[in-house]
Amino acid sequence: xxxxxxxxxxxxxxxxxxxxxxxxxxxxxxxxxxxxxxxxxxxxxxxxxxxxxxxxxxxxxxxxxxxxxxxxxxxxxxxxxxxxxxxxxxxxxxxxxxxxxxxxxxxxxxxxxxxxxxxxxxxxxxxxxxxxxxxxxxxxxxxxxxxxxxxxxxxxxxxxxxxxxxxxxxxxxxxxxxxxxxxxxxxxxxxxxxxxxxxxxxxxxxxxxxxxxxxxxxxxxxxxxxxxxxxxxxxxxxxxxxxxxxxxxxxxxxxxxxxxxxxxxxxxxxxxxxxxxxxxxxxxxxxxxxxxxxxxxxxxxxxxxxxx
Numbered sequence: 001x002x003x004x005x006x007x008x009x010x011x012x013x014x015x016x017x018x019x020x021x022x023x024x025x026x027x028x029x030x031x032x033x034x035x036x037x038x039x040x041x042x043x044x045x046x047x048x049x050x051x052x053x054x055x056x057x058x059x060x061x062x063x064x065x066x067x068x069x070x071x072x073x074x075x076x077x078x079x080x081x082x083x084x085x086x087x088x089x090x091x092x093x094x095x096x097x098x099x100x101x102x103x104x105x106x107x108x109x110x111x112x113x114x115x116x117x118x119x120x121x122x123x124x125x126x127x128x129x130x131x132x133x134x135x136x137x138x139x140x141x142x143x144x145x146x147x148x149x150x151x152x153x154x155x156x157x158x159x160x161x162x163x164x165x166x167x168x169x170x171x172x173x174x175x176x177x178x179x180x181x182x183x184x185x186x187x188x189x190x191x192x193x194x195x196x197x198x199x200x201x202x203x204x205x206x207x208x209x210x211x212x213x214x215x216x217x218x219x220x221x222x223x224x225x226x227x228x229x230x231x232x233x234x235x236x237x238x239x240x241x242x243x244x245x246x247x248x249x250x251x252x253x254x255x256x257x258x259x260x261x262x263x264x265x266x267x268x269x270x271x272x273x274x275x276x277x278x279x280x281x282x283x284x285x286x287x288x289x290x291x292x293x294x295x296x297x298x299x300x301x302x303x304x305x306x307x308x
Contacts, residue, residue: 030160032143033135036188037181039163041200042067043155055158057165064162068177071201075180076109078204082211083253084108084260093198094208103260106279111259116176130244131178132167133232134185143188179252186214218249
């Protein structure tokens with residue numbers, strides 16, 4: 001997996017962004033958004049400030065970024081098994097465990113992060129404004145109350161300020177993180193109980209049919225989501241939300257299948273050789289041969305030639 005995605009540059013470190021206002025009380029809709037996105041996982045990651053000192057906004061933003069990375073990994077795990085389940089905990093959680101290896105064994109979550117952050121043709125100038133619009137319009141989506149309701153208000157305020165700080169810089173959040181936030185918010189809208197449970201990502205907690213419902217909403221009409229995003233996107237992006245979401249949803253499923261049946265997990269770029277047998281080969285029974293196989297059996301039903 002690429003450790004330095006193209007959408008993140010040294011200049012995008014949160015410390016280089018001007019400090020937002022000191023965090024105050026977090027509105028219920030913002031707290032619900034943080035819970036739906038899985039970002040309240042950042043609360044225990046917040047550094048304790050020295051005695052009598054104010055929290056460090058840049059350090060808080062880095063804690064939120066670490067939480068986002070963890071949520072993204074969990075979300076990609078839930079997405080990977082939606083396409084290619086196996087004997088892993090994510091597949092068991094969605095109710096479709098299988099004996100043969102699947103996407104987790106094929107390292108598809110890492111493949112997805114790498115593909116989304118480096119190769120998917122989804123422009124930076126669209127990705128972050130999309131998630132910024134989602135954050136600004138959380139109140140219109142009627143998200144359920146967040147899990148972790150006992151988290152101190154001051155800590156939640158620091159997480160909220162850290163997220164705002166990240167969103168101040170278009171290059172800070174890679175596309176995989178944007179996709180994770182979008183899938184998790186939709187997951188909580190489809191199944192409010194997914195706001196709490198195993199894993200850090202609500203999408204990973206969903207059963208199979210409800211994951212399908214998330215993609216149905218992304219690919220089809222969802223007036224609440226489309227309206228929320230469309231009203232807050234800058235020109236000339238307004239009016240294009242439905243098409244963008246449909247493209248993104250379809251591409252996610254296609255790229256996931258590609259990763260599950262490719263040699264990516266066992267391909268060594270240095271030697272240009274495979275280090276093991278790919279999961280896709282195991283599942284499909286594929287046996288490679290550079291010389292091919294002598295499978296010719298003659299014409300059907302004993303025929304000796306064909307015409308036309």
